[in-house]
Amino acid sequence: MRFSRTPETRATYIREWLLRIDANKDRALSPKELQDALTDLRLSSPGWRAQWAVGVADSNHNGVIDLNEEDENKKITEHANKEWGDLIQKVP
DSSP states (O other): OOOOOOHHHHHHHHHHHHHHHOTTOSSEEOHHHHHHHHHHTTOSSHHHHHHHHHHHHOTTOSSSEETTSHHHHHHHHHHHHHHHHHHHTTOO
16 A cells, blocks of 8 residues: 655654654654664664664764754655655554
8 A cells, every 4th residue: 555645744754753763752863762663664674774874864973863953853854754754654
């Protein structure tokens, strides 16, 4: 089943998903939080994928993706959309 979301609503949905997977609600995604979410999506090599995503989005190199920082939020949203968007859309 294919979801027909516009790019804007798809990005909004992904940003909401990113906030939901932030287990401690500090608005900073750790590699572990991302790995757990990718495991739930049943992706292969979730640890590697999480580290890769942090490397792509972590502009200030502090080891986490700060969802309060516009640049990091935009980068992780774009990366998640490109790499896992179809799977994320199926998450209730």
